Amino acid sequence: MRRRFLILPRRPAALAGERGSMLIELLIAMTFLAVAVGALMTIYASTQLSLRHTSIEGNALTLADKQIEVYKTLSYDNVRLDASTIPSSGTDPYVTANASDSTIPAATGQVTGGTVGASACAAPTTAQAECATQSWTGPDGRAYRVDSYIVAVTPPEGGRQVKAVTVVVRRVESGSPSAQIWARATTTIDQSNPPQ
């Protein structure tokens, strides 16, 4: 038996010529690429932001640790702040931090008696003891402010008095410390400090 085939209608003459098909392909390809590259750029930007954030946090954490380590090397009596270095302005982040985060001590009621002087805390080359606030240039070249809080507390489980040291690190932007805390560290120091 003879096989019968479906006979399609003939293409219009304009399409039959296949002229301009290359342009259409190119437009579609360009659209795909544009969307893909756009998404990629967004990811790159986000990545860049994230890496920068991580870098700042890492540097801030290093500075906080350095500051804590300074106090761990001091005798108990010398774990204190110079009262003249505690910011007096009510709007300074050092003072306002307690309002937004109760685990950060208040600016008042701290252990003072240090005599280091405010000038020594302005831009020290190494972590300085007794400074309530001090400004540093971090390893990444950015400016940071390291705030220290020292309060005398009795351990909740009982015992003699210890000193709780809290270090908070902020970035300095346009000459002012940011409200955002990039790193913080808290420990307590017993009267037998430092380890022999």
Add this chain to the structure above:
Amino acid sequence: MAVQPASRRAVAQRALRAVAARLALEQGVALVLALLVVAALSVTAAGLALLVTSNEHAFGRDRQEERAFNVAEAGISNAVANLSQLNSASYAQGATVSSGGTYSVGGGSYSWTATKTLNGAASDAWTITATGAQGPVTRQVSVQVAAAKSNVTKPASGAWAFGIFVGNPSGCTDVGGSVALTLSVFVLGDLCMNGSAVNSILEPNSTGPKSVDLYVKGNLYVGNTPTVGTTARRIRSATIVGGCFLKGVAKICNNPPGNPGNASHVYADTYSNVPLTISKPSADAVGTYASGDWKNPVCSTGSFTFDNDTTRNTSVGDFTVMTGSSYNCTVYKAGLPHVSGNELGTLAWNAATKQLTISGVIYVDGNLKFNGGDNGAYTGFGALWVNGTVSTNGNSALCGPPSVLGASQGTCSGTWDGSVGAVTITAVNANNSSPGWQMNGTAEIDAAAYVNGLFSESGTAFVTGPVITDSASLTGTPKHTDVTNPPPGTPGASETSVVSTWGHVIKGTWRQCPVSGCP
């Protein structure tokens, strides 16, 4: 009708030729390439995003690790602060102290345990392990802390420096009779001297160093004839905080030399009205009774009953230590084997030589009676606790070394020296009898006495050593021996204890522990 193989080959060849023709035209290649490039970029972007996410996650964990570490360090500091309040010497090796829970610091939480890992002669060592937690991250650190040991001696109560110490702030302590008190007197209440003696309280010697001090927290009431000291031989000092009354009329206590008025009948080298802070030392009868296995003494000779029923109830009844037959019995510490090293006290009596030997702490759950004819001398240093009362009934003597029994009953020959041997007798007076200690007839007891309740002397019976009591009714004391440092185990005796001085973290012992914990 089946298609022949030759025809199939022809169809396939035509199809291949059509594809080749299409490829030769290169139509749609740009789209395919674009898709490939997009796919590659997508894979790269996904990888990058994954990398950054992983990096952030890892850094976040690093940050928590760091904070957990500082919190764990805080736990170590707080543990040392807590341990410093304890006396390490009172803990056995292996004893454990812990934080008893989890506590917050700086947004994290910590807990700690401390184990006594060394019980040395000169110092102890404790190993502290603290765990800090920050979010899901925990860190554990461990250190050893040393605690040096040293002996601390608590001096004997100042009450033992007085011949008579009356600790009850109310009532009047009566001094009567015709024999003077030749010893220092401390009365927290009032002192009433209504006897017939010309001199009621005076120095024992007419010349040489003086030794008698009088302290009256309340008022001193003097009758017609008694005096404190004399114009010729004043006592060393008189401290009368309340005031002086002579025959019921208020007088100025101070009778300075050259003042013939002798207004108050109180003659002393110095006068004061500044109160002292000495109080009657407490007697831990419960603790002392619980410290020994009194019901089961080990006797090498004879027997002696210290207790009948392991209950502190005066079950022995009346007893004497100077029995008709000899005994030599040792009592051991409660809960420990009856072997050498665990002895608490030994009491021995030789009925033939009338010699009593005492050492350590002895507790008898009864009433001590010195009956007529109970005469003996003792050696050694010991604290004799009597759960009930103490009484003498004439012609009794307990002579302290180096004195010996006198020629007549109820007397001792020589003078007792408390540094050669001393016995303290504590009348616990568990039933609050009155008096707690009664002296009748003729008797000399060379011992220091501690009495709960009333101490009463009458006749010619007296206790030679110092007497600490709540209240007293006194006649004279013809002999007196100072025992300012009574034997160990006596209420208010000097005590030496081992105390700890907590030091620093022992060098080289700080370490971080693995996740599984410190071994």
